Amino acid sequence: MMRMTVLASGSKGNSTVISSSRTRVLVDAGLSCRELLKRMSYAGEDPAQLNAILITHEHQDHIAGLSVLARRLNIPVFFTEPTHRAWVRMLTPRTTMTYAKWLDHVRREKEARAAAVAASAPNSDLAGQLAEESRIIAGIAAEAAALSHSDARSDDPNTSPELPVDPEEEDLCAPESQTAAAQKPDPTYLPAVEYFHSGTRFSIGDIDITPFTIPHDAADPCGFVFESEGIRMALATDLGYMPPNVKSALKRIDVLLLESNHDLEMLRDGPYPWSVKQRVLSRVGHLSNHATAEFLQKDYDGGASWIVLGHLSESNNAPELARLSAEQALGNQPTLLGNRVLLAHQCTPLDPITL
Ligand SMILES: [Zn+2]
Numbered sequence: 346m347m348r349m350t351v352l353a354s355g356s357k358g359n360s361t362v363i364s365s366s367r368t369r370v371l372v373d374a375g376l377s378c379r380e381l382l383k384r385m386s387y388a389g390e391d392p393a394q395l396n397a398i399l400i401t402h403e404h405q406d407h408i409a410g411l412s413v414l415a416r417r418l419n420i421p422v423f424f425t426e427p428t429h430r431a432w433v434r435m436l437t438p439r440t441t442m443t444y445a446k447w448l449d450h451v452r453r454e455k456e457a458r459a460a461a462v463a464a465s466a467p468n469s470d471l472a473g474q475l476a477e478e479s480r481i482i483a484g485i486a487a488e489a490a491a492l493s494h495s496d497a498r499s500d501d502p503n504t505s506p507e508l509p510v511d512p513e514e515e516d517l518c519a520p521e522s523q524t525a526a527a528q529k530p531d532p533t534y535l536p537a538v539e540y541f542h543s544g545t546r547f548s549i550g551d552i553d554i555t556p557f558t559i560p561h562d563a564a565d566p567c568g569f570v571f572e573s574e575g576i577r578m579a580l581a582t583d584l585g586y587m588p589p590n591v592k593s594a595l596k597r598i599d600v601l602l603l604e605s606n607h608d609l610e611m612l613r614d615g616p617y618p619w620s621v622k623q624r625v626l627s628r629v630g631h632l633s634n635h636a637t638a639e640f641l642q643k644d645y646d647g648g649a650s651w652i653v654l655g656h657l658s659e660s661n662n663a664p665e666l667a668r669l670s671a672e673q674a675l676g677n678q679p680t681l682l683g684n685r686v687l688l689a690h691q692c693t694p695l696d697p698i699t700l
């Protein structure tokens with residue numbers, strides 16, 4: 346048995362529960378702790394049974410409730426190391442480096458690592474994989490620098506750039522054992538941190554997890570494939586385009602949460618400032634309905650029972666446009682079975698999808 350419960354999807358917060366019969370993980374924690382707990386109980390997911398939290402990238406709409414929730418539930422958080430460091434950096438009072446410089450620094454480190462591996466084992470899979478990763482990260486860093494947006498950000502240009510830990514929130518979500526006399530907690534404190542590498546499979550309980558690199562303007566963003574008892578579920582949102590490594594990661598998937606962020610015309614004519622439009626449209630921004638349809642028609646293997654369209658923009662998309670575009674793309678392959686299309690929402694959890 347596997348189950349996917351999308352608690353929220355969109356630029357104001359993302360979070361999804363993935364369960365097997367024995368294990369339960371939360372992917373991203375982009376709402377307040379209180380709201381995440383509320384939505385879990387509404388959707389019939391017991392927060393006390395979560396084994397871990399996995400983070401795709403450090404943008405605010407994916408991490409807003411992270412530290413408070415992880416402390417409250419006392420469970421480990423899985424990041425890549427660059428994502429963890431970028432997150433710590435966002436929560437730590439301003440240092441000397443801008444975010445763009447920081448991304449550049451991350452890129453150099455990756456290149457050095459790839460070069461070291463290539464020198465010691467020039468033909469290994471790892472060398473090739475690191476070279477590919479480093480190429481993608483270089484692109485991300487270059488575009489992020491070129492777009493030169495603000496230091497801390499989210500996918501929603503209207504949210505405040507600072508990352509708040511609402512004192513009331515901290516209080517409500519504090520573990521019972523914490524006394525009122527406790528000092529102000531370090532916002533970057535987590536009960537436990539585990540690192541994974543994109544492209545390298547790992548397990549939590551009886552769920553096998555394969556993270557894959559996605560092109561997006563964050564330090565080391567990724568999507569995930571989850572597998573248990575022969576069922577495979579995948580999450581791929583926040584990507585500027587569909588590179589070959591993502592296309593090949595999304596094979597033989599039974600439930601696919603896929604980004605369908607914006608309608609190109611609505612974005613073009615919509616309210617965002619030009620710099621933000623440019624960012625969304627860039628190769629490290631978000632997938633349009635059109636790009637998603639193109640993937641579904643040309644590259645998708647057609648094997649999913651459910652396709653969940655997610656991270657829909659509230660300003661630059663309409664649910665029915667996203668649905669129509671995906672259904673038309675799938676309808677052009679009349680041999681397909683299954684492939685029911687659902688839309689994930691920003692304001693309310695989706696009914697659990699169980700296979
Ligand atoms: Zn993002």
Ligand SMILES: [Zn+2]
Nearest residue numbers: 404406500583
């Ligand atoms: Zn996002």
